[in-house]
Amino acid sequence: MSDIKSDFINKDEQELMNIIESILFAVGDRVNIKTIKEALDISENYAETLLKKLQSEYDFNMRGIKIVRTDDTYQLATRSEYFDYVKKVLTNYNTTTLSQAALETLAIVAYKQPVTRLDIELIRGVKSSSSLDLLMDRGLVEQAGRMEDVIGKPMSFKTTKEFLRLAGIEKLHELPEFENFVNDLEEHLDEKMEEASEQLMFTEKINE
């Protein structure tokens, strides 16, 4: 099976993929596709194709490591499916999950960015500065410059590449449509309407 597969891949191509793999390992951090493109002296499109191939190869074989893409960067990461085992080895590894308040704030920043602290607080109805600080500490949110056209020129905030990784998406526009979550509500109401009309028909029937 693997023989057939390698036949399909051009030998040079395989080598380039190997090089990319080495680069990703050596850097550890996110690697911008432009860096890879320049290092290999290939076009950005080709670099992307190779990365995709490498990515699917990793996925196909359910390798312990996967390639995570966020925006225009690529990074090696362990496969979450194996975390229970990895955790056993990492004695000092503790993950602290974000609080409800922090997650709400994060969701608002994600959909409303660039957004000021005041805007967040208006939506949530509560003070959100500590949540915002926490998110910045975690590298999920960052400053996005001052709002020049708003009185007092308040600081605005946006999400980071780290957030994309948390949300499990490659690009910001892949976030689920906000409207879907509002429509959910309307659907719920439609159901209620239906229920009500059924109820009405039912009572009519009884009356008959």
Place this chain on the structure above:
Amino acid sequence: MKNNILHLSSFEGPLDLLLHLISKNEIDIYDIPIVEITKQYLDYIYSFNDLDMEVASEFVVMASTLLEIKSKMLLPVEVDENEEEIDPREDLVARLIEYKAFKELTKELKESEKIYNSTITKDPEYYSEIKEEYIVEDIDVSLLSKALRSILIKHKMRVNEFSENQTIETDTFSVDDSILTITKVLEKETKISFFSLFKGEVKKGYVIATFLATLELLKMNMVKLIQNEAYDDILLERI
């Protein structure tokens, strides 16, 4: 509210509490019975024992908003410029719907956070800075020497001081060694002069090390330093 076991801290904020009341009463969010909801909302607020104003102030603001809406509902219906009836609840409903949507989104984020937290990435790998342009390979020492000579001549410096094969001695003076020297002397005598520590030709590095050693001894509370005037000799007295 007799069996109210919830605390203010159970809610993320006033909107959260309102959404809780709405779902509990199975109310249509677009048609909130404002009188009933306001009553329930206030009951909740009053029942909280932990009415910490720092936290509660936001809940109180909402209470006043609810009361304002309630009073508006009692007044004759207002119409906007398009002759359409203005529902005083409109703004609140819009806020609730938006907040509810974000709450739903939070659930999604929570799910993806689980995967995120069980995926480990590496910190950026650290490599010490080696600037390639400074690495010169295959140097002919005589060429280097010639180059140096030409530079020295250009700057009218003496050339004969530099012969091709000259060893430059590295002077190693450690503060620790100097401390030992001083303490040894101080074992016998109660006082020594700083100047007396240097006899004959001494290297600058040795003086510096000795001076640092006296400072170190002072810090360790082992000597007292006496100097009558600036640039004068320093007396080290054993404590």
